[in-house]
Amino acid sequence: MFVDYYEILGIDSNATEEQIKKAYRLNAVKFHPDKHFDDPFFTKKFQEIKDAYAILSNIDSRSSFDSIYQSYFKTTKNESLEQSTTYSYSFNNAEKQERKKTREKEEEKFRYDPFKQFYSPFDREQQDTPQFNPTQNMWGETLSNNLEFFKLPTRIGKIIIGFSDLIQDAQPMKSSQKFKKNINFFLFGLIPGLIIYFVARLEDPIWIIIWFAVPSLGSLLLSAANNDFAHTNLYIGINGFAQFSFVDKRENLPIDLEVNFNEMTDFYSHYTEVKRNYVYQHTNFVYVCLNRVTGKLFLVREGDFKKTSDIKIQGVMLNFYRTIEKYWTVYLLDRLESDLQKDGHIIFSLYSHEKNAFQKYIKVGIGFITFIKPGGQEFTYKFNDIKKMYSKGGELRIQHKNFEKTMFFFKSGNEDVIPMINLCNRLFFYKAIEILLGYSI
Known part of the structure; x- marks a missing residue:
């Protein structure tokens, strides 16, 4: 079956290399499965986009595809020039109409649907929060109707998920x-x-x-x-998150937190495994949401969990922080193209939780990645000069074009190892690199 890779990316067959790259970035962000709870439609679409880019970004594979493409669409030799012209016009017109219908259908899937957790570009622009209770939890499961949401957020956009440990009409004990x-x-x-x-x-x-x-x-x-009447509501929206916790009375809120993603610049997460006599005990975690420009800390949370336990029983709050990171990453992905066009690159920083201090560390742009040393010196790799980039543990590894593996464990050429332990927006870094490089690292 013939697959039109140009149609998948929404470009013409005479598109330039830069146009192909830009179309890939825009479509990869638009249909990224992370934005849509791995909905099968978007997962399939995202894979088609990756396949199309893999073919069209390589000179040899694109040349082979162009031969098939031209053969598929050319008219028969026996048709007259007039017939050919008429056919060509009719075909192109029909093709455009079909593409338009396809795009409209795809856009329809993006529009607001309270029973789905994917969302549209229209929702991204909405900062105010519709005052409706959430319908699904962090696992995409339907919430019980007898849960009480005693306070709703007002400025995190459309609510995607929610949590409440309070039953409707529950009252404190006498x-x-x-x-x-x-x-x-x-x-x-x-x-x-x-x-x-x-x-x-x-x-x-x-x-x-x-x-x-x-x-x-x-x-x-x-x-x-267990006598305390204390309960919590958690929310994650398209444009932010909120946590409300009361003690004794619903109006008494020692935790009254609502953060819009537009106020943040960075999300920091760090895990440390604790062992005793080489035997795993537990994992300590730190989560910080902050603005590196103003120095404001919106959320700082520490704790521990057992990595050997099922993720669903590792704690509601821990999974709340993980989900915040996921949707913060989606928010940054939606801004990827505009930030690249505006600044030419995206800055990633190292963060010291103990000192609450930043250090600029990485600049990523279209076709390059730059590492910034403490003294301000910069070292840039052009993607075209990189044989392979991949991650291992807490490190980023970059193999130069001269890198080769020989027999046994012998290697030749250059491979640079860059620590990534304290990198802010780490999840976004890997997603952005995947989109800019065209492959996962």
Whole structure:
């Protein structure tokens, strides 16, 4: 089956190399699966775009395709010039109409649909938040109808996902209810002591006190800890995120956070694995949302989790931060082309969480990547001079055109290794490089 790669990218068959690259960037961002929860339509479309770029960006493969392209669309030799002209006009006109219908259908899929988590360019421009409860959680699952969202954000655009741990019409416990609950927990805590007392026939008064007091006090503390009427709402929208948490009353909000992505410049995430005697214990994490120009910190969160546990049970807040990073990356992808046209490059910085300090580190543009040393010196690689770029662990590796692997472990040529541990907007960096290079790293 013939596949028209020019049509996929929306360009003419006489498009220049720069026009092909630009069309690829625009389409790759528009149909990127990350923007649409891996919807099959967009995943398939994105792969078609990558395939089209792989063919048309290479001189040899494009030349071969052009031969097939011309053969497919040429008229038969027996037709007269008039017939050929008429056919050509009719065909081109029909082709344009078909392409228009295809584009309209694709645009329709982008328009607002409250039952889908993908969104359109129209939604990106909307900063105000429609006052409707979210319908889906961070996993794309439908939220229960009995959840209460006690406060809605106002300036994060269309809400994509939400979370609430509050049931509708729930009220704090009365003092008498708390007292009764504490007594029940205390009495329940006496049971282990009674069992040990009669089974082990304890006579030592110290051990008797320990076995009765410790479980009872533990149960009492557990009961008291669960008496607090404290709940949280979380939201992620197309243009920002919000967290609202109250204690005792819905109006008492110790956490009242709402951030529009237009206010941010950087997202920093860092993971550190903790081991004891070479055995994995847990992973510490740090998430920071900030503006490197003003120095304002919008969100700073630290904690730990077990990487061996299922991602869904690693904690709601941890997955909330991960999802913020995902949609922040999508926001930056949507700005990729305009930022490149405006500044000619995109800046990526290193960040010190301890010092709250930045250092410019990487400039990425169309056809090049520049590394900035602490003293301000710059070293630039042109993509055409790179044989391969890939990531390994916390490092970016760049192989020069002279790099070769020989027998066994022997190598020749140059390969540079660049640390990426403290890079801000790291997820966006890899997505942007994929779009600018034409392949994943």
